[in-house]
Amino acid sequence: MSVPRVFVVDDHAMVRAGVRAELGGAVTVVGEASDVDSAVAGIRATVPDVVLLDVHMPGGGGRTVLETLRAELPDVRWLALSVSDAAEDVIAVIRAGARGYVTKTISGPDLVSAVQRVAEGDVVFSPRLAGFVLDAFAASAPSAAPAEDPATDPGLDLLSAREREVMQLLARGYTYREIGSRLFISVKTVESHASNVLRKLQLSNRNELTRWAATNRLL
Structure with a gap:
């Protein structure tokens, strides 16, 4: 870089x-x-x-x-x-x-x-x-996700419980170090989970992850 x-x-x-x-x-x-x-x-x-x-x-x-x-x-x-x-x-x-x-x-x-x-x-x-x-x-987005179906992306089912925790914290803007501290895991483990989350959800970066999480009402 x-x-x-x-x-x-x-x-x-x-x-x-x-x-x-x-x-x-x-x-x-x-x-x-x-x-x-x-x-x-x-x-x-x-x-x-x-x-x-x-x-x-x-x-x-x-x-x-x-x-x-x-x-x-x-x-x-x-x-x-x-x-x-x-x-x-x-x-x-x-x-x-x-x-x-x-x-x-x-x-x-x-x-x-x-x-x-x-x-x-x-x-x-x-x-x-x-x-x-x-x-x-x-609140201002037009029908970002149907109210009766708050999480429609099938990729969510591919995530483990720990990967879901990491996904939510990533989408909220926490750093790897802060996530590790909150979840009592190493930064290296956080990086591994983050990589798995993006791969399983077929997303490229944290920006896309934040939009995905907001759309699926997972924040």
């Missing part, structure tokens, strides 16, 4: 410095900005792989940056990094086109993992945020 090129947007210099320090050599930080106008100009100039985007900033906030540039720069991926875990903030920025949303309580290693996953096309949520985001989208 190539090193992701990242642009950091936050109105606090201390936060930007901390993010750069936590990301270290795992990414290449190509620029940073503290407000909407400088963010739009900087992202246009650098065209990064991933924008780490604060939600609340002077001049309109992170959502304004995203909505200004999303159509113009379709290959740029957006990951919200915010102190806020309010439902309205999360849902608004995801609807605007962000690929994920993590809070500033995230650890350095998990932030690196989140950036890398978003760069690869995955979706990432802090675990406690994923449920209500998916609920919001399921």
